[in-house]
Amino acid sequence: MFSTAFLDIPALAGASGTVRLPGSKSISNRVLLLAALASGTTTVHDLLDSDDTRVMLDALRALGCGIDAAGSTLRITGIGGQLKPGGPMLPLFLGNAGTAMRPLTAALSLLGGEFELSGVPRMHERPIGDLVDALTQLGCRIDYLGNPGYPPLRIRPVDHGALVLDAPIRVRGDVSSQFLTALLLALPLAARKDIVIEVVGELISKPYIEITLNLLARFGIAVQREGWERFTIPAGSRYSSPGDIHVEADASSASYFIALGAIATGASGQDSIRIEGVGADSIQGDIRFIEAARQMGAQVDSGPNWLDVRRGAWPLKAIDLDANHIPDAAMTLAVMALYADGPSTLRNIASWRVKETDRIDAMANELRKLGATVDSGPDFIRVHPLERPGWQAASIRTYDDHRVAMCFSLAAFNPAGLPVRILEPHCVAKTFPDYFETLFSVAQAPEVPVICIDGPTASGKGTLAAEVARLLGYHYLDSGSLYRVTGLAMRRAGLSAEPQHEAQIAALAAALPLHFTEGKVLLAGEDVSDEIRTEAAGMDASRVSTLPAVRAALLALQQRFRQLPGLVADGRDMGTVIFPDAALKVFLTASAAQRAERRHKQLISKGISTTLDSLRSDLEARDARDSSRSVAPLKPAQDARHLDNSQLSIEQSIDQVLNWWQEKQPFKPA
Numbered sequence: 001m002f003s004t005a006f007l008d009i010p011a012l013a014g015a016s017g018t019v020r021l022p023g024s025k026s027i028s029n030r031v032l033l034l035a036a037l038a039s040g041t042t043t044v045h046d047l048l049d050s051d052d053t054r055v056m057l058d059a060l061r062a063l064g065c066g067i068d069a070a071g072s073t074l075r076i077t078g079i080g081g082q083l084k085p086g087g088p089m090l091p092l093f094l095g096n097a098g099t100a101m102r103p104l105t106a107a108l109s110l111l112g113g114e115f116e117l118s119g120v121p122r123m124h125e126r127p128i129g130d131l132v133d134a135l136t137q138l139g140c141r142i143d144y145l146g147n148p149g150y151p152p153l154r155i156r157p158v159d160h161g162a163l164v165l166d167a168p169i170r171v172r173g174d175v176s177s178q179f180l181t182a183l184l185l186a187l188p189l190a191a192r193k194d195i196v197i198e199v200v201g202e203l204i205s206k207p208y209i210e211i212t213l214n215l216l217a218r219f220g221i222a223v224q225r226e227g228w229e230r231f232t233i234p235a236g237s238r239y240s241s242p243g244d245i246h247v248e249a250d251a252s253s254a255s256y257f258i259a260l261g262a263i264a265t266g267a268s269g270q271d272s273i274r275i276e277g278v279g280a281d282s283i284q285g286d287i288r289f290i291e292a293a294r295q296m297g298a299q300v301d302s303g304p305n306w307l308d309v310r311r312g313a314w315p316l317k318a319i320d321l322d323a324n325h326i327p328d329a330a331m332t333l334a335v336m337a338l339y340a341d342g343p344s345t346l347r348n349i350a351s352w353r354v355k356e357t358d359r360i361d362a363m364a365n366e367l368r369k370l371g372a373t374v375d376s377g378p379d380f381i382r383v384h385p386l387e388r389p390g391w392q393a394a395s396i397r398t399y400d401d402h403r404v405a406m407c408f409s410l411a412a413f414n415p416a417g418l419p420v421r422i423l424e425p426h427c428v429a430k431t432f433p434d435y436f437e438t439l440f441s442v443a444q445a446p447e448v449p450v451i452c453i454d455g456p457t458a459s460g461k462g463t464l465a466a467e468v469a470r471l472l473g474y475h476y477l478d479s480g481s482l483y484r485v486t487g488l489a490m491r492r493a494g495l496s497a498e499p500q501h502e503a504q505i506a507a508l509a510a511a512l513p514l515h516f517t518e519g520k521v522l523l524a525g526e527d528v529s530d531e532i533r534t535e536a537a538g539m540d541a542s543r544v545s546t547l548p549a550v551r552a553a554l555l556a557l558q559q560r561f562r563q564l565p566g567l568v569a570d571g572r573d574m575g576t577v578i579f580p581d582a583a584l585k586v587f588l589t590a591s592a593a594q595r596a597e598r599r600h601k602q603l604i605s606k607g608i609s610t611t612l613d614s615l616r617s618d619l620e621a622r623d624a625r626d627s628s629r630s631v632a633p634l635k636p637a638q639d640a641r642h643l644d645n646s647q648l649s650i651e652q653s654i655d656q657v658l659n660w661w662q663e664k665q666p667f668k669p670a
C-alpha cells in the first residue's frame with residue numbers, strides 16, 4: 001500500500017494482463033457477522049483484508065468469537081446467538097465502516113449486552129436514525145451520544161420477552177439499504193415468532209439486499225419476501241454455519257479494471273484485461289456495472305469467476321443511466337465519461353451524498369480540476385467529455401474516500417499525456433489496500449519517471465535516494481550494491497578483477513541470483529547485506545566496476561528497476577549512462593574530510609573499527625579510480641543539478657531534492 005502524502009501517477013498509455021482482486025467488502029462483513037452469530041466454526045476463504053473488515057473482526061473478537069487467520073483464510077468460531085452474561089460495557093470503534101456500524105447496531109441491540117459504538121468523525125455524520133427508529137419500535141434500547149440520528153450510540157440490554165414482535169417493523173428503504181440489511185441479518189436472534197419487516201419508501205440499492213438474502217440462506221435463514229416491500233423471518237430461524245464459505249472478489253473493485261479494459265489498449269494494441277475472482281454471474285449487485293460498461297462500448301467476456309475486458313467503441317459512447325442499482329461502481333462511470341463522445345448523465349444517485357463523503361460534490365469538484373464541465377444536483381451528475389487540449393494536470397483530493405482515489409487513477413490515460421496526482425492514496429485501504437500496485441502491474445507508461453543521484457563515496461547518496469523514494473512512493477535502486485555483490489561473487493569464485501577474468505566475472509554478474517527484500521540483499525538466498533558493506537567490499541566493487549564487460553552485464557538489470565510509479569536510483573553513472581533521459585539528475589558532493597568523518601561514524605556505529613585516516617585515503621583512492629576509468633566514469637551529467645551537502649543536514653538535502661522535483665511537476669497546489 002502507498003502510505004505517502006500523495007502518489008503521482010505518470011501518464012499511462014496502455015494496459016493489459018491479469019489481475020486478481022481482493023474479496024468483496026459487502027460479502028466479507030456480512031459473512032463475518034453471520035459466522036459470529038452462528039454456532040460452530042466457519043472457514044472463510046478469500047476474505048477481504050482491509051480497514052473495514054479489520055474493524056469488524058476487532059469487534060467480533062471483543063464479543064468473544066474465536067478468530068484464527070492464516071493467509072486469506074480465516075476460521076471464526078461463533079457465539080451461537082448468545083453473549084456470555086454479565087460482561088462489562090464494551091466500547092467498539094468501527095472506523096468509517098458502514099457495513100460494520102449498521103448491522104452491529106442491530107445485532108448488539110438484540111444480543112443483550114451493553115455497548116458503545118463510535119467511529120471516525122465522518123461516521124458520526126452518516127445517518128443511522130431510521131435503523132434506530134426501527135429497532136426502538138421493537139423495544140430495543142439505544143441512545144444517541146452525540147447528535148440525534150447519528151453515531152456514536154449507547155446500546156443497553158433488552159429482555160427478549162419484552163420485544164414487540166406482533167406488529168410489522170417499519171424501516172425506511174430510501175436512504176440506505178444497509179438499514180434493511182442490518183435488520184434482516186440481526187432479527188433471527190429474536191425470531192420466537194414470525195417477524196415481519198415493512199419497507200417504507202422506494203427501496204434503493206436492491207442488489208445489496210439480494211446479497212443479504214443469499215448469505216442468510218447460506219447460514220440457514222430462509223427469509224420470505226413479498227416484492228421489495230415486505231420480508232418475513234420465520235419463527236424458529238437459527239443461524240447454522242455452512243462450514244466453508246468462499247468470498248467472491250469485489251465487483252465494485254472490478255469496476256476500475258473493467259473501465260481500464262474499456263479505455264486502454266495493450267502494448268500490441270489488442271490485449272485485454274482479465275479479472276479473476278468474479279464473473280458475470282456474481283451475486284453482487286455492482287456486477288451490473290458490466291452492462292453500463294458495455295453500453296459505453298466495452299467488450300466484456302465472462303466465465304466462471306473471471307471477466308475479460310477489451311476496448312470496443314472509441315471514443316466511449318456517452319450514457320444516460322439510472323445508476324441507483326450500482327451506486328458505488330457508478331462513480332467509475334463518471335470518470336469514464338471524460339473519454340466519451342458526448343455528455344453522460346448518472347441519475348437517481350442521491351445516496352452518494354451520505355457515503356464516505358458527499359460523493360456527488362467530491363466527484364464534481366475533482367472532475368472540474370481535470371478541466372471537465374460538470375453539472376450536478378441533489379441526485380444526479382452530468383459529465384462532459386474532455387478534448388485533448390482541455391485536460392489539465394490535477395492534484396485530486398480524495399476526501400478519505402477509497403472510491404474517489406481509485407476511480408481518478410483512470411484519468412492518467414488522458415490523451416494529453418499528463419500525470420495525475422492522487423492525494424492521501426492510502427485511503428484505498430478501506431477496501432483495496434493494493435489497488436495502485438495492482439493497477440501498475442498491468443499498466444504501461446511511455447515514460448516512467450526517474451530521479452538519479454550520483455556522486456562520490458559517502459556523499460550521502462544512498463541515504464538521500466532511499467528517503468526521497470520513500471516519500472514519493474517510488475522504487476529505489478542502490479546500484480553500488482550490484483557492484484558490491486559482483487565483487488563478492490568474484491572473490492567466492494576465486495577470481496580477481498583483472499582483464500583475464502573479465503569475461504568470467506561478467507558472466508557471474510549477468511546471472512546474479514540476487515534478491516532485495518525488506519532492506520536486505522540476498523545472494524542465492526543468503527543475507528549478504530553486512531558482508532558487502534565493508535570497506536574491503538567497497539574496494540572490490542570499485543575494481544570490478546572498471547571492467548567494461550561487467551558494466552555491460554549489469555546494464556539491463558539496473559534498467560529493469562524502472563517501474564511504475566517511478567524510480568530513484570543512486571550510483572556513479574545513473575544520470576550519464578543508465579538513465580540518460582531521467583527527469584531529474586542530482587550530483588551530490590561533500591568535502592573529503594566530511595565524507596570520511598560520516599563514514600567513520602557510520603562504521604563505528606555498526607561496531608566496525610577503523611581509523612579516519614585510512615578511511616579518507618580509501619575513499620579518495622576509490623573516487624580516483626571511479627573518476628578515471630574509461631567506461632562510465634564518475635562525473636556529473638551535463639544536465640545535473642549540483643548539491644554540495646557538506647554544510648547541510650540530511651533533511652535539508654531531502655527538501656532540496658524534493659523542491660527541485662516539485663518544480664518539474666505540472667500540478668497546481670491542491
Ligand SMILES: Nc1ncnc2c1ncn2[C@@H]1O[C@H](COP(=O)(O)OP(=O)(O)OP(=O)(O)O)[C@@H](O)[C@H]1O
Pocket residue numbers: 456457458459460461462463464480598599601602645648649650653
Ligand atoms: N547531509 C548529510 N549530513 C550528515 N550526514 C549525512 C548526510 N548525508 C548522509 N549522511 C551520513 O553519511 C553516511 C554515508 O551516507 P551514505 O551511506 O548514504 O553515502 P553513499 O554516498 O550512499 O555512500 P556509498 O558511496 O559508499 O554507497 C551515513 O551515515 C549518512 O547517515
Ligand SMILES: Nc1ccn([C@@H]2O[C@H](COP(=O)(O)O)[C@@H](O)[C@H]2O)c(=O)n1
Pocket residue numbers: 457458479480481483484538541542543545570571572573574622626
Ligand atoms: N553506478 C555505480 C555504482 C557503483 N559503482 C562502483 O561500485 C562501488 C561501490 O558503490 P557504493 O555506492 O556502494 O559505494 C563504487 O565505488 C563504484 O566503483 C559504479 O561504478 N557505478
